[in-house]
Amino acid sequence: MKNILVTGGCGFIGSNFIRLALESLTDARIINLDKLTYAGNLANLDDLDADLDADLDESQRYKFVLGDICDSELLGKLFAEEQIDTVVHFAAESHVDRSIDGPSEFIQTNILGTFALLEAARKSWVVRDAGRGTRDAENQVEQFRFLHVSTDEVYGSLGDTGLFTETTPYDPRSPYSASKASSDHLVSSYYHTYGLPILMTNCSNNYGPYHFPEKLIPLVINNALNGKELPVYGDGKNVRDWLYVVDHCTAILKVLQKGRIGETYNVGGNSEKQNIEVVQTICDILDEKVEPLTAGQPRRSLIKFVKDRAGHDRRYAIDASKIKDELGWQPSVNFDDGIRMTIDWYLHNPAWIACVLDGSYQEYYQKMYGGR
């Protein structure tokens, strides 16, 4: 049985990943280490808890640990007691706008937290490896994996043409992307310096169930449902390459199982959209599915162009041919279907939305959008 430490498993992508991994990796135990920041929510795994309660064998395959990836003592204990042999590292501060407003948490968790995790992994890996006596390539393949989940934002901003490949030079522009870039370099250095068996994925924009409504798609769905303005930064022509979250999770599983040690794999949706197109699409689908709040008023009328994000990257687009050619992964959900599935999920889960829109969210919203 593999013992997988998932960090940040109560966030958007981490919770989708845990659900998929428990289903697909039937010989794995998952230990989910999460600090439960504003973005971490135990309710993201509520359905899983219900399933686990019903099945004792299953419940032994999942454990939640409340804690911080910066806590080296806790990490050392977890690696030893839980016999961790695989790390899938999601935990991070993930929202660009928050990083502009206050970068220090990003430096702390994304850089120092990743460093603490790497150190704990390295120490545990060396001890286990010493037990076996060798550190040859075959043993590495058998024993240990450290998969670092990163972003396409580390590559900077594209013009009208071109795609990010795994060899595109790093050029991060926001405190968020700079902190992720820094963590990527640390992870890479642990492979080159110590031989730690790392893997890295750099993915484009995800969307889907359990996405926190500070990010464009869930924010627009929530506001449009409630007749609130839909804030579009700048001219609305910035481009993102959207990937349905479950597809990102299948890519991570593929890389974990078949990826070559030390390699980076870009993951993308082949689905470039201007922000304004995304917002208009959501408005139109909601008009089709839900009564308008004011008769005869289409939701597009709620769109408001607002002051741009500082240093707003113009375009991201991923060349995902390496993961396709080497590992046979490609996205299975196109944007038209994925955005409908996402909207349906939000329509069917009002209790989840209500629970995340607490007082601190209202404060955040007022601070970010009040004077915009």
Ligand code: NAD
């Ligand atoms: P998220 O903000 O939804 O979740 C982050 C999770 O990490 C939360 O559960 C939070 O409680 C936890 N966390 C934060 N600081 C922690 C700490 N110090 N110790 C332990 N747990 C901590 O993020 P997400 O959107 O799910 O992104 C997950 C990862 O994927 C991040 O590393 C992000 O950079 C990367 N990524 C995200 C996207 C995207 O579109 N969302 C795309 C590419 C890569």
Ligand code: DAU
């Ligand atoms: O590319 C991967 C990245 O995608 C991840 O690394 C990040 O963790 C994730 O948050 C996401 O970053 P973005 O900044 O691209 O996502 P966000 O949803 O914040 O914004 C998407 C686009 O929409 C971006 O061009 C800014 C714009 N936007 C965003 C918000 C919140 C608006 O126009 N209005 C808004 O209110």
